[in-house]
Amino acid sequence: EIVLTQSPGTLSLSPGERATLSCRASQSVSSNKLAWYQQKPGQAPRLLIYDTSSRATAIPDRFSGSGSGTDFTLTISRLEPEDFAVYYCLQYGGSPRTFGRGIQVEIK
């Protein structure tokens, strides 16, 4: 099973700042099959990025993904108030599919 380690656990930033979220895999993720989700309290996760860098439908271009192999990054270029949430990475290149533990992006 591929273990995903997300860091930092919490990111304290101000609106307008850049957020860089890391997701590291315990082994190489096949075909860079890595996705990112956003979850707000009491809501279901929302797909942001799939295949490492492809934005899902209706996701603003301030969200971008990059990486390969074992190291992946989600970047939010300028934080908007609605971006403060928990972010999870998911690998779907190996079985079973596994999620990271999440990164809380909070208002500083």
Added chain:
Amino acid sequence: EVQLVESGGGLVQPGGSLRLSCAASRFPFSTYWMSWVRQAPGKGLEWVANINQDGGEKYYVDSVKGRFTISRDNAKNSLDLQMNSLRAEDTAVYYCATDSYGVFDYWGRGTLVTVSS
């Protein structure tokens, strides 16, 4: 817009059973793989089970194998999860989700299952 509505959650004693359902609408349900994903209170996400379009392929996370059964009824646009021999560690919000090439793209709002005496 895709709509997924889960139901059937509740409080159940350890060793008990519960059946979850997910009503799907506004998309061609019969053409999608479907999954159940759960989230323990205050914890992260865990894929539980998935099923292919005609119900002939089913996969489960090791921790639920032999206890949970996923099924679907394409005529009714519904997805089910039969959960037997429930344990405290099964306590979670259970989400149904569309499963496209390995990615969970659309999710319901979830239903809470609490296993406690």
